[in-house]
Amino acid sequence: MxxxxxxxxxxxxxxxxxxxxxxxxxxxxxxxxxxxxxxxxxxxxxxxxxxxxxxxxxxxxxxxxxxxxxxxxxxxxxxxxxxxxxxxxxxxxxxxxxHAEALRTAWSADPDPVVASAGWALTTERVAKKPDGLDLAGLLDVIEARMKDAPERLQWSMNHCLARIGIEHAGHRTRAIDIGERLGVLRDYPTSPGCTSPFAPIWINEMVRRNRTE
Structure with a gap:
């Protein structure tokens, strides 16, 4: 100390x-x-x-x-x-x-938005690395219904999950981009030069473009 x-x-x-x-x-x-x-x-x-x-x-x-x-x-x-x-x-x-998976399930629906944001962060990890067994369409339903009015930290985690679904899963990409456009979450977030905007449609399109050129 x-x-x-x-x-x-x-x-x-x-x-x-x-x-x-x-x-x-x-x-x-x-x-x-x-x-x-x-x-x-x-x-x-x-x-x-x-x-x-x-x-x-x-x-x-x-x-x-x-x-x-x-x-x-x-x-x-x-x-x-x-x-x-x-x-x-x-x-x-x-x-x-x-205990990550058990906590992910328990936290995602927790009434405390900070705890829930931890659950969504763990879900984002699964979307990217171990998506088998996840209901991606169901996740998009929840994001579409709740993200816009969610408290800031929970909103950020849900937005990250939305972007990752769009980046990693081509079959859900169009819907993920559409949800991002309609909700407009983080559309005006200040972004430093050379960095990618956290606005989901921009983030998804940029990461897909990079993956195609690598």
Missing amino acids: AELADLEDAGVRAVNERHGDDHGVNLGKLRALAKRLKTRHELACRLWETDDTAARLLAILICRPKAFARDDLDAMVRRTRAPKVHDWLVNYVVKKSP
Whole structure:
């Protein structure tokens, strides 16, 4: 914790706070610290319990994902509100857990939109890597009905799923693009030069174009 405090930078904190993350540690330096510590699951659990955002990010990097029980992961997601911690927890820990599929099913319909966004992130992973058994048309039905009015973080996850369905599954591409056009979610999202817009129709078409030329 003392090392993390020494890494605190007011400028970094100011930037992060604009995105809802209450920490001021450069992530490159945080990763370097994690690389030095290597996997230390007991320490990771102690860092997580501090409720400090930088400490939790470090905990995620040095934990052993498969060591967490399903109930542990459920509780961790429900207590996580900083966007970066939530994103890393889902992507670096939950996705590597043997409980990922059970949690995906449970979380996707959760009344808490932050928890539900974790479920949709796991669904997006399956859409891309293990789509067998998924009802893609049914997912598009839910997205079409609920995405436009969903809270921001849940909306972002559902939009990512919409785009991934369109990118990976040609049979659903036309409908995915049509849903994106009609709902208009993230149509005006500011995008840096050289980056792809998160607006689903643009995102889908650009990634399909790249895949065809690679």
